[in-house]
Amino acid sequence: VDANRNALARRLKQVRRRTLALVAPLADDDLRRQVDPIVSPVLWDLLHVANFEERWTHRRLNGGEPLADPIVDQMLDPEVTPRRGRGALDLPSREAAMSYLERAHAAAMDALTFTPLRRGADPVALGGYAFELVAQHEEQHQETILQTLALMEPGRYVPPRATVRPSSILPPRGSAVIPEGPFVMGAGDDAFAYDNERPAHVLSLPAFSIDAAPVSEAEYLEFVAAGGYVNEALWTDEGRDWLRSSGASAPLGWERRGRQFVVTAFERESPPDPGLPVVRVSWFEASAYARWRRKRLPTEAEWEKAASWDPIVGKSRFPWGDAPWDHERADLDQLAFGPRPLGSFARGATPRGVLGLLGSVWEWTAGDFVPYEGFQAFPYDGYSKAHFERGMKVLRGGSWATRPAVARTTFRNWDFPERRQIFAGIRCASDA
Numbered sequence: 001v002d003a004n005r006n007a008l009a010r011r012l013k014q015v016r017r018r019t020l021a022l023v024a025p026l027a028d029d030d031l032r033r034q035v036d037p038i039v040s041p042v043l044w045d046l047l048h049v050a051n052f053e054e055r056w057t058h059r060r061l062n063g064g065e066p067l068a069d070p071i072v073d074q075m076l077d078p079e080v081t082p083r084r085g086r087g088a089l090d091l092p093s094r095e096a097a098m099s100y101l102e103r104a105h106a107a108a109m110d111a112l113t114f115t116p117l118r119r120g121a122d123p124v125a126l127g128g129y130a131f132e133l134v135a136q137h138e139e140q141h142q143e144t145i146l147q148t149l150a151l152m153e154p155g156r157y158v159p160p161r162a163t164v165r166p167s168s169i170l171p172p173r174g175s176a177v178i179p180e181g182p183f184v185m186g187a188g189d190d191a192f193a194y195d196n197e198r199p200a201h202v203l204s205l206p207a208f209s210i211d212a213a214p215v216s217e218a219e220y221l222e223f224v225a226a227g228g229y230v231n232e233a234l235w236t237d238e239g240r241d242w243l244r245s246s247g248a249s250a251p252l253g254w255e256r257r258g259r260q261f262v263v264t265a266f267e268r269e270s271p272p273d274p275g276l277p278v279v280r281v282s283w284f285e286a287s288a289y290a291r292w293r294r295k296r297l298p299t300e301a302e303w304e305k306a307a308s309w310d311p312i313v314g315k316s317r318f319p320w321g322d323a324p325w326d327h328e329r330a331d332l333d334q335l336a337f338g339p340r341p342l343g344s345f346a347r348g349a350t351p352r353g354v355l356g357l358l359g360s361v362w363e364w365t366a367g368d369f370v371p372y373e374g375f376q377a378f379p380y381d382g383y384s385k386a387h388f389e390r391g392m393k394v395l396r397g398g399s400w401a402t403r404p405a406v407a408r409t410t411f412r413n414w415d416f417p418e419r420r421q422i423f424a425g426i427r428c429a430s431d432a
């Protein structure tokens with residue numbers, strides 16, 4: 001238990017260090033402003049991370065008094081203060097926020113020292129769940145912050161490290177056939193998972209075929225050039241409405257320069273590349289593209305089976321097996337500030353040769369976000385239950401901006417089909 005305690009303490013410290021490193025280059029006014037109604041001011045994310053931390057550790061496990069002023073406390077509760085209104089909040093100063101982050105962290109460390117993790121009365125303490133919850137929550141907000149930074153005008157945010165350059169290592173084209181039969185979908189009880197990933201259950205699927213790699217920018221350019229955005233037959237009714245209201249004619253970040261496109265993101269400014277995955281497309285664009293290729297988006301079950309199942313070995317933790325993540329297996333962990341060439345992650349392929357399932361870009365799946373049979377909300381209704389059956393689509397696999405602990409093959413991310421701030425791309429599937 002003490003080893004677990006020490007590991008959790010180290011982990012919380014490292015997570016916080018990364019959060020602070022990501023926001024360090026931001027000017028005060030960029031920290032405070034709401035770049036778009038669908039994202040929060042970065043300062044809100046920071047304060048909310050501290051608030052979540054003190055609520056689940058200091059208050060819940062230690063019976064501590066709130067560290068935040070009651071008015072600020074309400075501002076930081078996502079259920080009380082929805083995203084679109086966060087730009088108008090009178091948030092504390094940068095200095096006050098940094099001090100709050102420090103106090104929440106110290107209080108969490110205190111709770112970690114005094115909470116029984118093995119036989120505690122509170123199920124949230126068992127095995128240190130609350131502390132890993134706090135760590136993963138903050139890591140997910142790091143990705144949200146990166147989405148916000150990517151929405152800022154070029155030059156406003158200068159990444160602390162050099163961004164990636166396109167390369168000539170091309171990912172495989174073609175697809176793999178996943179034979180029919182049963183597999184285990186969802187997370188077991190052996191490791192941290194959210195309520196919506198549970199319970200693990202057996203599902204049987206017909207054979208299907210899934211692309212060996214996500215769609216590249218160059219492949220997507222073919223769709224744009226072939227009139228994909230004006231061919232109404234490729235779009236669903238809702239997709240056509242979205243096209244009309246948004247005026248979209250290319251992924252977010254693609255700029256027309258004369259007759260060419262330039263892909264912009266952070267410091268990058270270069271033509272669509274055959275080695276890089278297309279990113280920042282909506283579900284509508286993803287499904288229209290798939291239809292144009294005479295394919296479709298995979299279902300969540302198909303995606304998870306392709307990413308984690310072998311008929312002989314059973315469920316593996318990662319697409320490549322059970323070996324832990326490293327930088328050659330999946331494009332994760334944020335510091336490249338964009339997806340890297342997929343072809344350089346060949347060691348992360350599944351035994352059937354499917355590449356890039358974890359990391360690189362989130363992958364839109366076909367269906368809506370609904371609970372698995374036997375779902376039980378834990379540790380609170382607001383995490384998943386409030387979001388089921390509202391027409392949200394599910395994204396799988398994580399992106400370059402996801403931290404390794406969050407990138408697991410059972411993880412379900414969700415958002416509305418029109419959203420493009422997510423680092424989401426496309427992988428196609430078809431009936432075998």
Ligand SMILES: [Fe+2]
Nearest residue numbers: 048052137141
């Ligand atoms: Fe949150």
